[in-house]
Amino acid sequence: MSEQTQPRERIAAALRAAAGSGETxxxxxxxxxxxxxxxxxxxxxxxxxxxxxxxxxxxxxxxxADGVTIQRASEQALRAGVSLGWILEQLEAPSPRRTPLxxxxxxxxxxxxxxxxxxxxxxxxxxxxxxxxxxxxxxxAEFARLLDDNGLALVQMVTPVTPPERLTRVAGAxxxxxxxxxxTGTTGQSVGAAAGLAAYLERVRRVASVPVCAGFGIRxxxxxxALRGQADGVVVGSALVEVLERGESPQQFLxxxxxxxxxx
Amino acid sequence: xxxxENDVERARALEALLAGRYPDARGRYGxxxxxxxxxxxxxxxxxxxxxxxxxxxxxxxxxxxQRELRDWVGxxxxxxxxxxxxxxxxxxxxxxREDLAHTGAHKINNALGQALLARRLGAQRVIAETGAxxxxxxxxxxxxxxxxxxxxYMGAVDMERQAPNxxxxxxxxxxxxxxxxxxxxxxxAIDEALRDWVSxxxxxxxxxxxxxxxxxxxxxxRELQAVIGREARAQMLERAGALPDALIAxxxxxxxxxxxxxxxxxxxxxxxxxxxxxxxxxxxxxxxxTLVYGRPGVLxxxxxxxxxxxxxxxxxxxxxxxxxxxxxxxPEHALLQQIGRVRYRCVDDEAALAALRECCELEGxxxxxxxxxxxxxxxxxxxxxxxxxILVGLSGRGDKxxxxxxxxxxxxQQAAQVSRRRE
Numbered sequence: 001m002s003e004q005t006q007p008r009e010r011i012a013a014a015l016r017a018a019a020g021s022g023e024t025x026x027x028x029x030x031x032x033x034x035x036x037x038x039x040x041x042x043x044x045x046x047x048x049x050x051x052x053x054x055x056x057x058x059x060x061x062x063x064x065a066d067g068v069t070i071q072r073a074s075e076q077a078l079r080a081g082v083s084l085g086w087i088l089e090q091l092e093a094p095s096p097r098r099t100p101l102x103x104x105x106x107x108x109x110x111x112x113x114x115x116x117x118x119x120x121x122x123x124x125x126x127x128x129x130x131x132x133x134x135x136x137x138x139x140x141a142e143f144a145r146l147l148d149d150n151g152l153a154l155v156q157m158v159t160p161v162t163p164p165e166r167l168t169r170v171a172g173a174x175x176x177x178x179x180x181x182x183x184t185g186t187t188g189q190s191v192g193a194a195a196g197l198a199a200y201l202e203r204v205r206r207v208a209s210v211p212v213c214a215g216f217g218i219r220x221x222x223x224x225x226a227l228r229g230q231a232d233g234v235v236v237g238s239a240l241v242e243v244l245e246r247g248e249s250p251q252q253f254l255x256x257x258x259x260x261x262x263x264x
Numbered sequence: 265x266x267x268x269e270n271d272v273e274r275a276r277a278l279e280a281l282l283a284g285r286y287p288d289a290r291g292r293y294g295x296x297x298x299x300x301x302x303x304x305x306x307x308x309x310x311x312x313x314x315x316x317x318x319x320x321x322x323x324x325x326x327x328x329x330q331r332e333l334r335d336w337v338g339x340x341x342x343x344x345x346x347x348x349x350x351x352x353x354x355x356x357x358x359x360x361r362e363d364l365a366h367t368g369a370h371k372i373n374n375a376l377g378q379a380l381l382a383r384r385l386g387a388q389r390v391i392a393e394t395g396a397x398x399x400x401x402x403x404x405x406x407x408x409x410x411x412x413x414x415x416x417y418m419g420a421v422d423m424e425r426q427a428p429n430x431x432x433x434x435x436x437x438x439x440x441x442x443x444x445x446x447x448x449x450x451x452x453a454i455d456e457a458l459r460d461w462v463s464x465x466x467x468x469x470x471x472x473x474x475x476x477x478x479x480x481x482x483x484x485x486r487e488l489q490a491v492i493g494r495e496a497r498a499q500m501l502e503r504a505g506a507l508p509d510a511l512i513a514x515x516x517x518x519x520x521x522x523x524x525x526x527x528x529x530x531x532x533x534x535x536x537x538x539x540x541x542x543x544x545x546x547x548x549x550x551x552x553x554t555l556v557y558g559r560p561g562v563l564x565x566x567x568x569x570x571x572x573x574x575x576x577x578x579x580x581x582x583x584x585x586x587x588x589x590x591x592x593x594x595p596e597h598a599l600l601q602q603i604g605r606v607r608y609r610c611v612d613d614e615a616a617l618a619a620l621r622e623c624c625e626l627e628g629x630x631x632x633x634x635x636x637x638x639x640x641x642x643x644x645x646x647x648x649x650x651x652x653x654i655l656v657g658l659s660g661r662g663d664k665x666x667x668x669x670x671x672x673x674x675x676x677q678q679a680a681q682v683s684r685r686r687e
Contacts, residue, residue, distance in 0.1 A: 061577040062451065062563060064458045065302045071445060083575045107300060108561045112576025134300045134562065138290070157303040161465060170303070181304060 007128040008153035010100040011053055011176035015211040015233050018052045024224055025233030026050070026254055027177070027213050028240055029104065031057040031073035032090075033082030035245050040090060043244060048099035050254035052233065053177075055131060056091075058084050058105035065133045069238040073245070084113050091125035102155065102176070104131040110143075119146045129153030129176045137170045144173070155179050160200050171208040178208045180231065181216045201230045224257045267295045267560075267602045274603040281599065282530050291479020294602065296595035299478040300562045305458075308465040313480040315385045320487055325384065332376055336409060337366045339373075339491065343499035348626035349639075353646040356653040358504065360496040362520060362660060363631060367402045369660030370492060370520040371473060375402035377488035378471045379410045387469035389413045393457040395422055395450030395516070396587035396634065397429025398660055399473030404438035412469075414438040417457045419449040422586045429664050447580045450590045454564050474517025475594035478565025482522075482594050489523025492657065497527045500655060510535040510645055513657035514637040515608065516552065516588035518597045520659035529605060538597060539641035541583035542610035548573065552581035553610035554593040555601050568595040584613040584668065585633035587660075611640040617672060619643055620662065632660035633668065 005013075018025035028051035033040050048054050059074035059082055066074070084105070091101065103122065110118055110132065122130075129152050135143065137156055144154045153176030158167055160183065171178045180201060205212050214227055215235030224234055236257065243253045268274045277294045280286060286293040291313075299309055319325040333339040341364045346357040362370035375392075382390055390412050394400030400416040407414035416433055420442045423430050433440050446452030454477075461470045475485040500507055511528055513521035515538040528534045543551035548571060551557065558569035563578055571579045571591035583589040600606040611619075620636035622643075623629050631639060635658045642656050662669065 061579075062446065062455055064455045064564070065304075065462065067459075068445075078577060085575070106562075108563060108570070108572065108578070109576035111561055112572065112574065133302050134565075136299065136301060136303050136306050138306075139298055139300055159304045161307050162303060163307060166306070 006151035007100070007123060007126075008151055008175050011102070011128050011153055012210045014052045014100050015177055015213070019211065019232045023258060024228050024231065025052040025211070025213065026258060027053045027055060027215070027233055027235040028250075028254060029055040029057060029235065029237035030244060031059055031070060031077050031241060032087045033059070033077040033080055034073040034241065035076070037077075037080045037082060041093070043250065047240070047250045047254065050251040051099060053100050053102065055102045055104045055235070055237070056087060058087060058103055058109055060106040060109055063106065067238060069241050073241050084109050084118070088121050088125050091127065100128040101126060102129045102131055102153075103127055104133070107132050107135045115143055115146055119150050119152060123150045123152060127152065129155055131155045131157070131179060133157065137173060157181055158204055160196070164203075167203065168207045171204055174208065174210060177211045177213045177233065178204055179235065180204045180212050180214050182214045182218075183216055198230050201227075205231075221257050221259060225259070277599065277603045278605055281603070281605075286596070286599065287479055287483050291483070293482070293596045293599040296568050296598040297479055297482060297566050299565060300567065301478045301565045302462060304462050305465055305478075308461070308470075309478055309480070311385065312484070315381060316480050316484045316487075319381055319384050320484075325380065329377055329380055332380070332409070333373070333491065337372050337376060338364065340495045340499070341365050343496060343503055344629075345503075346627050349622060352622065352626060353643055354650040355642075355646040356504075356651075357642065358500065358508065358653070358655045359629070359658045360492060360524065360655060361658055362492060363629070363635070363658050367398070367405050368663065369398040369402065369632065370489060370523060371399045371402035371660070372406065373491055373523070374473065374485050374488045374519060375399065375406040375471060376409070378469075378484070379403070379406035379412065382412060382469035382471065383410050385469065387412065388467040389415065390469045390471050391415045391417065391457050391460050392471040392473060393417045393450065393453040394429075394473060395419070395453065395589060396585070396632070397422065397426040397433070397664055398587060398632070400438070400440070401429050401432045401436065403471050403473070404433040404436035407438065408436050415460070416440050417443050417453040417460070419443045419447070419453045421448040422450065422453070425668055426586055426664050427667055449581075449586065451578065458564070473519070475519040475522045475596065476517040476564060476566065476568070476592055482566065482596055485519050486522045486526060486596065489519050490526045492520065492523040493525060493527030496524060496655060504653060506653065507531055507534055508655035509533075509652040510537060510654045511657075512537045512539060512638050512641050512645065512654065514539050514588060514634050514641075514659060515555065515593060515597060516541070516585075516590050516634065517592070518594040520657055522594060522596055524657040525600070525606060536606045537641060537645065538606055538608045539637045540608060540610040541585055541588035541637060542612035542615070543582040543584070544613055548579050550582055551610060552583040552589050552591065554591060555597060555608035556610045558591075558593070560598075563592045566595045568598045569593055584616060585637065587632065587634040588637065609641060609644070611637055611644065615640040615643075620669075629658070630662040631658055632662045633665045635659045636662070
């Protein structure tokens with residue numbers, strides 16, 4: 001990797017590297033400080049060792065796009081005193097990290113922190129970009145510009161109900177990867193083989209200039225296998241949070257999804 | 265903190281507001297408002313915005329709405345002079361009687377309008393949130409009237425303190441879902457309704473009950489509630505022969521207030537005051553006075569003022585009134601405050617209860633606890649400046665509050681009732 005590589009380019013590079021070896025890339029999500037504040041660094045390292053990109057969830061009091069699992073995780077993390085400031089402090093501690101990190105947060109905690117200060121500190125802490133589920137493309141110009149000035153990505157989301165012209169605009173603006181929500185609904189609901197999913201992902205890939213990752217409701221190796229060739233990567237969130245909650249090994253679960261080891 | 269640099273900018277924003285340029289093309293009221301929702305809900309909001317702009321101007325739709333407001337809601341609602349409260353407080357007090365509207369509060373104006381809109385937009389089902397239960401009852405009734413199935417999300421805490429309204433919603437054919445997540449009040453009910461809507465953004469119509477949320481809701485709700493102020497202004501001119509010196513309404517999310525205020529904004533001589541819930545104190549968590557104590561941020565789709573901590577986490581609120589117990593406020597109110605056109609104050613639980621009792625005893629009207637905050641605000645205003653003509657928005661009736669009121673009635677009064685019964 002050259003000296004000039006911007007943090008945001010590391011995301012796409014990591015996803016392409018995985019896809020280049022014939023794999024479906026894995027973007028893994030965990031809620032910061034859940035199930036335990038003390039084990040956050042350990043959980044993050046374990047997940048980073050088995051995933052290509054890691055999303056760190058910043059807990060919020062009103063997670064309106066999330067299902068029950070991440071609601072529960074957010075509530076518990078907030079009760080344990082997890083905050084954006086604490087997360088950035090944890091990430092600043094030296095670690096042999098190579099997996100690109102993203103912060104996933106609702107907009108209000110970011111606003112309250114102060115966007116210019118946040119972007120500077122995030123970049124220093126080794127964060128490569130942000131995903132903000134309640135900051136749609138139309139409201140994102142100011143934050144996107146701030147991130148861009150610091151070499152960080154703003155990942156945009158698209159959905160099966162996003163109209164064609166909008167899809168072109170939003171996917172075209174997305175950096176790092178395009179987050180292709182595979183269904184309507186909140187995070188973590190189980191989903192079958194949605195009719196039209198392949199065609200939808202094909203539409204997204206045609207207009208995206210960065211890798212496309214499918215997310216919302218990805219739980220099993222069968223789903224990941226079915227998406228091979230349709231998406232560059234998959235986002236695994238609620239299912240992984242549940243693995244951590246049960247005290248099971250996140251590496252084993254993630255490797256199982258990709259078929260590197262027998263899936264549980 | 266003020267969003268505007270100076271008086272010139274504030275004057276310019278007022279001018280834009282009076283000229284009808286807010287919300288602007290991006291759904292903004294000056295810096296406030298906007299559309300901060302997940303991508304899944306963007307097409308639904310765009311469709312609703314187009315639908316609102318089309319149908320609210322459509323003569324057929326307007327004729328149907330006006331007919332239903334007259335025949336079914338019972339509009340226009342009365343403007344009632346309050347002579348005995350006037351004598352007690354030393355002012356000339358008038359009440360705009362939204363408590364006399366069908367289902368007992370102003371909420372029906374919005375619920376009916378949006379239910380008619382939902383039918384025009386081809387919705388298969390309607391969902392709604394409710395705090396005090398008044399919007400839930402209004403939505404259930406309006407959906408029954410237009411023939412659409414209705415699901416109402418209500419916080420478990422609110423279901424307990426507004427039990428009579430739960431039964432009414434169910435009788436009117438609605439499914440009431442108890443919300444056990446979050447703070448189990450109005451805020452959690454909105455979160456849950458949004459989660460439902462995200463699952464089916466095409467077939468489901470979200471009938472939001474206050475002038476909050478993402479664009480176009482604050483605009484749509486204002487347009488449907490503005491009938492309150494239009495009627496009240498004409499009635500004041502006819503009955504009192506003059507506009508009021510001051511105008512007061514309670515503000516939770518702010519729909520009855522924006523509806524009453526809008527027709528008077530250009531009347532520079534009319535002082536306008538919004539009254540929030542002061543709860544039991546000024547500290548975070550003790551009240552629901554967002555404009556008085558809050559800071560700007562994003563919740564439930566719009567940039568407005570919020571009760572939040574330093575880290576941007578939304579805080580639990582307290583008010584004796586379930587309808588005011590909300591940590592956000594409509595973006596247009598945030599603008600009206602920042603440009604100085606409306607003053608926002610709060611009164612506490614006890615002041616609201618005292619005003620409610622005075623209104624019962626002197627005027628024979630049981631106001632909702634929400635509306636009692638506006639009355640208490642009028643009382644404060646009267647003490648500061650006597651002999652003025654004050655118009656109070658009496659947004660709803662208090663029957664639904666009987667469980668709370670019975671628990672809070674002074675013991676001597678309960679004892680007197682018992683002894684009377686024995687005689």
